[in-house]
Amino acid sequence: MSETGPGPLLIIGGHEDKEGDRVILRELAGHIAGGKLVLATVASHAPEGYFDAYERAFQDLGVGDLVELYVHERGDTFDGMADVFADAAGVFFTGGDQLRISSQIAGTPIEQAVRDLHARGGIVAGTSAGAAVMSDTMLVKGTSRVSHRIGDLHMAPGLGLMSHAIIDQHFAERGRIGRLLGAVAQNPRVLGVGVDEDTAILVTGDSFRVIGSGAVTVVDGLGVTHSNIAEARPERTLSIHDVRLHALAAGDCYDFERRRPFGPNED
Amino acid sequence: MSETGPGPLLIIGGHEDKEGDRVILRELAGHIAGGKLVLATVASHAPEGYFDAYERAFQDLGVGDLVELYVHERGDTFDGMADVFADAAGVFFTGGDQLRISSQIAGTPIEQAVRDLHARGGIVAGTSAGAAVMSDTMLVKGTSRVSHRIGDLHMAPGLGLMSHAIIDQHFAERGRIGRLLGAVAQNPRVLGVGVDEDTAILVTGDSFRVIGSGAVTVVDGLGVTHSNIAEARPERTLSIHDVRLHALAAGDCYDFERRRPFGPNED
Numbered sequence: 001m002s003e004t005g006p007g008p009l010l011i012i013g014g015h016e017d018k019e020g021d022r023v024i025l026r027e028l029a030g031h032i033a034g035g036k037l038v039l040a041t042v043a044s045h046a047p048e049g050y051f052d053a054y055e056r057a058f059q060d061l062g063v064g065d066l067v068e069l070y071v072h073e074r075g076d077t078f079d080g081m082a083d084v085f086a087d088a089a090g091v092f093f094t095g096g097d098q099l100r101i102s103s104q105i106a107g108t109p110i111e112q113a114v115r116d117l118h119a120r121g122g123i124v125a126g127t128s129a130g131a132a133v134m135s136d137t138m139l140v141k142g143t144s145r146v147s148h149r150i151g152d153l154h155m156a157p158g159l160g161l162m163s164h165a166i167i168d169q170h171f172a173e174r175g176r177i178g179r180l181l182g183a184v185a186q187n188p189r190v191l192g193v194g195v196d197e198d199t200a201i202l203v204t205g206d207s208f209r210v211i212g213s214g215a216v217t218v219v220d221g222l223g224v225t226h227s228n229i230a231e232a233r234p235e236r237t238l239s240i241h242d243v244r245l246h247a248l249a250a251g252d253c254y255d256f257e258r259r260r261p262f263g264p265n266e267d
Numbered sequence: 268m269s270e271t272g273p274g275p276l277l278i279i280g281g282h283e284d285k286e287g288d289r290v291i292l293r294e295l296a297g298h299i300a301g302g303k304l305v306l307a308t309v310a311s312h313a314p315e316g317y318f319d320a321y322e323r324a325f326q327d328l329g330v331g332d333l334v335e336l337y338v339h340e341r342g343d344t345f346d347g348m349a350d351v352f353a354d355a356a357g358v359f360f361t362g363g364d365q366l367r368i369s370s371q372i373a374g375t376p377i378e379q380a381v382r383d384l385h386a387r388g389g390i391v392a393g394t395s396a397g398a399a400v401m402s403d404t405m406l407v408k409g410t411s412r413v414s415h416r417i418g419d420l421h422m423a424p425g426l427g428l429m430s431h432a433i434i435d436q437h438f439a440e441r442g443r444i445g446r447l448l449g450a451v452a453q454n455p456r457v458l459g460v461g462v463d464e465d466t467a468i469l470v471t472g473d474s475f476r477v478i479g480s481g482a483v484t485v486v487d488g489l490g491v492t493h494s495n496i497a498e499a500r501p502e503r504t505l506s507i508h509d510v511r512l513h514a515l516a517a518g519d520c521y522d523f524e525r526r527r528p529f530g531p532n533e534d
Contacts, residue, residue, distance in 0.1 A: 144442075145412075145439060145440055145441070145442055146439050146440065146463075146481070147438075147439040147463050147481050147482030147484075147514065147516075148482070148514070171414075172412060172413050172414040172442065172444075172445050173412055173413065173442075174412070174442070175411075175412055175439065175440075175441070175442025175444075177439075177442075177444045177484075178439055178482070178514075181514055196413075196414050213504065214413070214414050214504060215414030215415070215445070215504050215505065215506075217414075217444075219512075226528070226530055228516065236516065237480065237481055237482045237514075237516035237517065238482065238514055238516065239482075239514060239515055239516040239519050239530075240513070240514045241513045241515075241528045241530075242511060242513065242528075243511070243512040243513070243514070244509060244510070244511065244512075245486075245510040245511075245512045246507070246508045246509065246510070247414065247415070247445075247448055247504075247505055247506060247507045247510070248506055248508075249414075249495065249503065249504035249505065249506040250504065252506050261493070261508045261509075263493055263506075263508075
């Protein structure tokens with residue numbers, strides 16, 4: 001836990017390995033370094049069992065103290081609930097519904113505590129819904145396994161810990177390239193980052209490194225020469241020309257400033 | 268049916284509409300113009316019912332004569348079976364297994380008759396397996412809905428009617444961007460063309476136009492700056508940088524020579 005700047009973000013595409021090598025959870029635990037990790041199960045409508053599963057998964061990975069945070073009602077968050085973050089080294093948002101995270105904690109002392117934790121060098125991790133919620137604008141709903149229809153995407157303001165990109169998760173597994181292209185078509189300055197299951201990006205400063213078994217797909221719309229996103233009827237299929245795409249595997253890195261991948265050989 | 272050069276190719280991603288507007292079958296019927304269409308059900312291991320379904324679908328679309336061609340055994344193809352093509356205006360390969368098409372007819376008088384038909388201006392159409400088989404090298408097997416693993420792709424020689432590209436079908440529906448990236452990584456000169464269901468490309472000369480309700484995804488690897496396809500272990504996830512990607516909708520066109528999409532406004 002560095003005292004010299006904001007901490008890292010660990011953005012996981014869902015279904016991270018909890019029984020084998022646990023590469024991703026091991027990375028997270030390494031940043032916690034024997035300290036306290038807040039396990040925020042806020043995204044779930046039925047959080048029972050989440051904590052137990054993660055307690056087992058983290059058992060021998062060197063997390064000193066694993067503490068659950070759940071919010072039944074937004075109103076509860078104003079009564080000292082955020083104190084749990086005081087001595088925490090990190091927070092981990094588990095899966096469920098990203099709108100449940102944003103609607104329950106955005107603008108409350110809990111969100112502020114997460115920002116403070118991040119600002120003082122703590123790690124903020126999230127898997128699935130907990131990954132989606134990191135960006136300024138988050139994907140909420142959109143169909144999978146079809147090419148993108150123009151009117152078919154729902155976005156909402158996220159926690160804004162990451163302003164470079166829109167995150168999508170369960171990416172290859174749910175065939176989500178179409179909806180990520182749709183999101184990028186709407187604002188090509190914003191990168192689309194699709195994270196597969198059991199795969200994560202570790203964001204530090206202006207770059208990230210890929211961890212885990214799957215791929216991370218970066219969709220860069222800066223060079224787009226044509227799209228019909230603003231012209232066509234909502235049921236019309238998206239047309240978009242000259243997208244730059246990178247498929248990145250474990251060890252590959254990406255520089256947000258230069259908008260360039262860099263390989264494991266350049267680490 | 269032009270007498271001045273090779274005919275068009277109609278390459279369909281599978282599940283083309285057979286009951287509603289039938290945009291794709293209507294396009295095919297238009298090229299047949301009251302003449303004879305050979306319905307080649309060769310791809311199927313159990314072709315019963317295919318012909319009846321297409322006979323109904325083409326009923327009022329102006330095909331003069333619809334004739335089924337099925338090959339039970341490769342040996343049968345040498346005994347005058349190809350005569351059916353003599354006065355045909357086109358052939359339509361239906362779905363099933365692309366290896367069944369190539370193993371049963373490649374190098375036989377039937378393949379030669381298809382080439383002759385195409386050379387004299389007839390249309391060659393194919394859906395699903397019948398689409399995949401058109402290229403020089405065709406995709407045979409590869410997993411869907413996961414990011415590409417390097418050792419996970421099976422290709423075979425196709426009919427070679429189309430040398431610019433490798434075709435994949437049921438593209439968005441089966442989440443096949445990963446395996447198409449894998450194919451392009453192996454030889455970035457060859458374009459990857461992923462065709463959605465109820466969607467087709469009509470290839471004439473060096474360009475194609477998109478027809479139907481879904482998208483056509485063009486994956487262009489010419490500018491790729493890095494890939495690990497030849498370096499890594501077979502179970503390793505593919506890493507590939509700087510792919511150019513176009514999502515094309517009905518009316519969009521693509522020029523193989525210039526490797527550029529051109530919009531409906533430039534028709």
